[in-house]
Amino acid sequence: MQIDIKGLKKSFGGNIVLDGIDLSIEDGKTTVIIGQTGCGKSVLIKHIIGLLKPDAGQIVVSGVDVTQLRHKEFSAMLKSFGVLFQSAALFDSMTVGENVAFPLIEHTGLPDSKIMEIVSEKLAIVGLKGVEHLYPAELSGGMKKRVGLARAIALDPKVLIFDEPTTGLDPVMSDTIDNLIMNTQRRLGVTSIVISHDIAGTFKIAHWIAMLYKGKVVLYGSPDDFRNTKDPIVRQFLERRAEGPLQVEA
Amino acid sequence: MAFHPLAPFEYIGRRFTALLEELGGIFSTFVQSVILLFVPPFRVRLFFKQMEFIGVESSFIVLLTGAFTGMVFALQTSYAFRLFGAENLIGPSVALSLARELGPVLTGLMVTGRVGSAMAAELGTMKVTEQIDALSTMSINPVQYLITPRVLSAIIMLPMLTVLFDFIGIIGSYFMAVFLLGLNGQRFINDTIYMVDLKDVYIGLLKAAVFGAIIAVVGCYKGYYAEKGAEGVGKAATQAVVISSVSILIADYFLTALLF
Secondary structure (H helix, E strand, O other): OOEEEEEEEEEEOOEEEEEEEEEEEOOOOEEEEEEOOOOOHHHHHHHHOOOOOOOEEEEEEOOEEHHHOOHHHHHHHHOOEEEEOOOOOOOOOOOHHHHHHHHHHHHOOOOHHHHHHHHHHHHHHOOOOOOOOOOHHHOOHHHHHHHHHHHHOOOOOOEEEEEOOOOOOOHHHHHHHHHHHHHHHHHHOOEEEEEEOOHHHHHHHOOEEEEEEOOEEEEEEOHHHHHHOOOHHHHHHHOOOOOOOOOOOO | OOOOOOHHHHHHHHHHHHHHHHHHHHHHHHHHHHHHHHOOOOOHHHHHHHHHHHOHHHHHHHHHHHHHHHHHHHHHHHHHHHHOOOHHHHHHHHHHHHHHHHHHHHHHHHHHHHHHHHHHHHHHHHHHOOHHHHHHHOOOOHHHHHHHHHHHHHHHHHHHHHHHHHHHHHHHHHHHHHHHOOOOHHHHHHHHHHHOOHHHHHHHHHHHHHHHHHHHHHHHHHHHOOOOHHHHHHHHHHHHHHHHHHHHHHHHHHHHHHHO
């Protein structure tokens, strides 16, 4: 699914968070959105999945402006989306198996035996076996993210959204999650949107990278474009330097 | 900073607007939850789960409070009625007070403490850990999934708990009157049945249903809009109990004035 974001604007109170974002997310590729904390990455994602309404602009998914869709039509479209939240957002009153089965029970009407089969299959894709009976509180951070990913791909979505998938994980687990994102994207041929602060991971998984700064896209291009850019803002961010045009908000 | 003569008015205005916004939000949550009751899918399992949590699991504290309220009320009224030699009025006055006021109000307050705070804390935790956002992105209406079953269950279970409260309260007062104060048991029952109208009980139960709606809607609303992590969840739970308790007492006054 091709996603085109056109002139997207959003303010909270007097604070302008998105100031006319123009961005194309290519069908079947992984686009990583990077930028400082508080630059509007999560707000942008929340607009794509309908959790926020824009002040102005369009989000066109496969030719349809989703900001104009009615609730029912938007809900139907959302079934093509899978989201892995920063905190994994597993339902803590349900077991791992029930979490992964949840979208299937809600939207497919499949018999229980078939649902359990799909749950095991999705958990195997993320490298987990025999954990169906555990509760989220019994899982490590990395396992939670993997279960969250298994739940996100339960309905075989066309678009996968990852909100800071490696934040808070050790480097080895981060790389494991990066590999999972790449493998899932290749295996299912999905359009992936990843929000990240992890520079090494970004260069590993991205087909395209967009950097946000002060509510706008400062650079959009391939990983090579980012490696070769002379833009001082992008360079400072990639080189992890405190000195430069990017300032930490007081 | 210089004092602006209009500052107090600005402050009052801001607080008043915030109050109106909150009341509007609570009312709108109630209306949404009721409308979504008639929209499929119908989540019967969630209704039963909530009815068990709100009703069955609250029955012990309601029994305990009801029994002691009836007993203490019989004890207190006996002092006054004895002065006039009207001890036979202990039964009817306890039963009337329980059915019309104490049953629904005390049940409401007890359930607020147990259920209202739990609803706010549970939904608040779900909100700050993105579980409510996760429901939305799975095309599931969070109000229908989380709030509608709680509101309906509370509206159904509060009157049932009130019946339990009234019944056990009257039993408690009977034991006090008959075994401790030496009144005639048969007369206690006859006077109570003669003086208490079924209308008193019905209106008490109607009040309880309204209190049930208040507890669930306020608890869910505060949790659903909780912010700022653990502190926000704690604040939501506290506010849910305070707002529900005060609202129950205010609503009780107006319902009594209107219905009796």
